Amino acid sequence: MKKVTKICCIGAGYVGGPTMSVIASQCPEIKVTVVDINAERINQWNDSNLDNLPVYEPGLSEIVATTRGKNLFFSTEVDKAIDEAEIIFISVNTPTKTYGKGKGQAADLKFIELCARNIARVAKNDKIVVEKSTLPVRTASAIKSILDNTGNGVAFEILSNPEFLAEGTAIEDLLKADRVLIGGDETASGKEAKNTLSAIYEHWLPKERILQTNVWSSELSKLVANAFLAQRVSSINSISALCEKTDANVAEVSRAIGYDSRIGSKFLNSSVGFGGSCFQKDILNLVYIASSFGLQEVADYWEQVIIMNDYQKRRFAENIISTLYNTVSGKKIVFFGWAFKKDTNDTRESAAIYVADALLEERAEIVVYDPKVSEKQIYADLDYLNTRTPEENRRLLKVTKQPIEAIQDAHAIAILTEWDEFKNYDWSEIFKNMLKPAFVFDGRRLLDKESMTELGFNYYKIGES
Numbered sequence: 001m002k003k004v005t006k007i008c009c010i011g012a013g014y015v016g017g018p019t020m021s022v023i024a025s026q027c028p029e030i031k032v033t034v035v036d037i038n039a040e041r042i043n044q045w046n047d048s049n050l051d052n053l054p055v056y057e058p059g060l061s062e063i064v065a066t067t068r069g070k071n072l073f074f075s076t077e078v079d080k081a082i083d084e085a086e087i088i089f090i091s092v093n094t095p096t097k098t099y100g101k102g103k104g105q106a107a108d109l110k111f112i113e114l115c116a117r118n119i120a121r122v123a124k125n126d127k128i129v130v131e132k133s134t135l136p137v138r139t140a141s142a143i144k145s146i147l148d149n150t151g152n153g154v155a156f157e158i159l160s161n162p163e164f165l166a167e168g169t170a171i172e173d174l175l176k177a178d179r180v181l182i183g184g185d186e187t188a189s190g191k192e193a194k195n196t197l198s199a200i201y202e203h204w205l206p207k208e209r210i211l212q213t214n215v216w217s218s219e220l221s222k223l224v225a226n227a228f229l230a231q232r233v234s235s236i237n238s239i240s241a242l243c244e245k246t247d248a249n250v251a252e253v254s255r256a257i258g259y260d261s262r263i264g265s266k267f268l269n270s271s272v273g274f275g276g277s278c279f280q281k282d283i284l285n286l287v288y289i290a291s292s293f294g295l296q297e298v299a300d301y302w303e304q305v306i307i308m309n310d311y312q313k314r315r316f317a318e319n320i321i322s323t324l325y326n327t328v329s330g331k332k333i334v335f336f337g338w339a340f341k342k343d344t345n346d347t348r349e350s351a352a353i354y355v356a357d358a359l360l361e362e363r364a365e366i367v368v369y370d371p372k373v374s375e376k377q378i379y380a381d382l383d384y385l386n387t388r389t390p391e392e393n394r395r396l397l398k399v400t401k402q403p404i405e406a407i408q409d410a411h412a413i414a415i416l417t418e419w420d421e422f423k424n425y426d427w428s429e430i431f432k433n434m435l436k437p438a439f440v441f442d443g444r445r446l447l448d449k450e451s452m453t454e455l456g457f458n459y460y461k462i463g464e465s
């Protein structure tokens with residue numbers, strides 16, 4: 001088995017940064033270099049003030065503090081890091097295509113191809129190339145075709161090693177992974193490469209949790225894992241709508257079904273809808289792959305998970321409008337939370353963006369408070385939708401770092417992210433300062449209905465009548 005002394009990771013994002021920080025902390029004898037073409041992001045990773053790291057994750061800054069400059073390096077020198085490394089992880093973004101064939105569904109693989117070409121151009125000795133990004137099944141063959149045709153005599157082994165971390169718990173998920181998946185060729189050199197990568201993870205995880213498969217099963221399993229998780233959220237969200245009509249309580253239903261060990265209790269929290277950079281993108285990708293193989297029923301089945309999620313976001317926004325006497329025009333509505341879940345500064349596909357867009361179309365005046373998301377990011381999310389001009393977005397929506405002051409004379413509060421701090425607010429004080437009747441729309445089921453009603457709020461909690 002190859003002795004590994006240097007690793008390179010292309011892509012210093014939400015996956016590359018935390019994953020490589022953990023590998024560096026667990027494998028002190030290996031030099032880990034994370035490279036990116038985005039110089040601003042690399043500068044943030046190298047910032048002496050650890051509050052300025054580009055990714056917020058509990059526990060991350062502590063790990064970076066102990067490894068950075070020792071065996072963990074962040075750099076824009078992509079070629080140098082590729083040249084030095086025995087193992088190269090590709091962890092670049094693979095967004096949904098916004099143009100051409102497969103627009104709106106297929107994964108855009110241009111960044112992956114650029115990485116493969118970069119590796120092909122620079123490599124002078126044998127390398128293991130690891131797909132860490134989430135990729136459509138059979139992408140490894142495209143990467144292999146680029147690498148095998150360099151004519152420089154370098155031998156490449158391509159492995160699929162998808163990442164299962166969830167944001168907000170990335171460090172814990174990496175340190176205590178349920179499983180690590182490594183897909184590769186069944187040839188002798190393929191098996192050796194899989195064992196070489198496995199040995200890295202064996203520094204901190206028991207060998208039984210490191211699963212080896214063929215490369216295609218590994219690529220497909222990642223899409224399927226995300227599709228199954230998202231399907232659970234859409235399933236319980238569909239039931240939340242039914243609960244609101246029938247006096248059933250979605251939390252009680254979740255608990256009742258989750259006690260069945262065959263169903264299990266996780267991922268059954270009803271919400272305003274799932275967000276994040278992965279679920280929607282990966283399901284769309286699965287739908288595209290299935291329909292390109294002519295499996296229309298399979299494609300339609302999975303697409304329904306997204307249709308239900310869109311319905312849940314729309315339903316939440318429409319409920320705010322109808323409850324506020326069918327008009328929100330000129331009414332101040334304060335958003336608690338903008339991130340797609342708590343404990344992250346990531347806003348990609350956050351339900352808050354879509355709820356805000358629907359309310360702004362009705363001329364609501366929104367004030368947003370999120371403890372970790374910047375004003376710049378919030379406006380960028382809205383501007384990206386192209387529904388209104390940037391000037392209109394800035395006129396109708398304000399961002400604050402003072403949530404309690406913001407609720408002065410507000411008609412309503414909408415809870416969009418389940419940040420713990422919202423639970424500890426002085427809600428009786430908040431009630432006093434709002435216009436009456438004072439409405440709270442809880443899209444995260446964060447607060448207790450009885451106490452909120454006792455305080456005088458008109459309180460709506462998703463999944464309860």
Ligand code: NAD
Pocket residue numbers: 010011012013014015016035036037038041078091092093094111114115132133134135163164165166167277278
């Ligand atoms: P990200 O956008 O946060 O980071 C990707 C980085 O790659 C960016 O900083 C970008 O500048 C860089 N990059 C793009 N092309 C490059 C190139 N040619 N050379 C050097 N750098 C380049 O994305 P992410 O959230 O880290 O996701 C990366 C991959 O991991 C995606 O395929 C995603 O589906 C998958 N994934 C993400 C998560 C998650 O929770 N975010 C979890 C599991 C898997």
Ligand code: UDX
Pocket residue numbers: 163164165166167168226229233266267268269270271272273274275276277278279340341
């Ligand atoms: C997901 C997968 O969990 C992870 O394994 C994969 O590597 C990347 O995609 P992530 O998107 O970071 O991780 O967070 P996750 O905890 O899965 O939550 C996704 C969305 O679903 C969030 O908006 C969350 O609030 C929502 N959700 C999750 C619910 O609404 N209810 C639940 O019960 C669970």
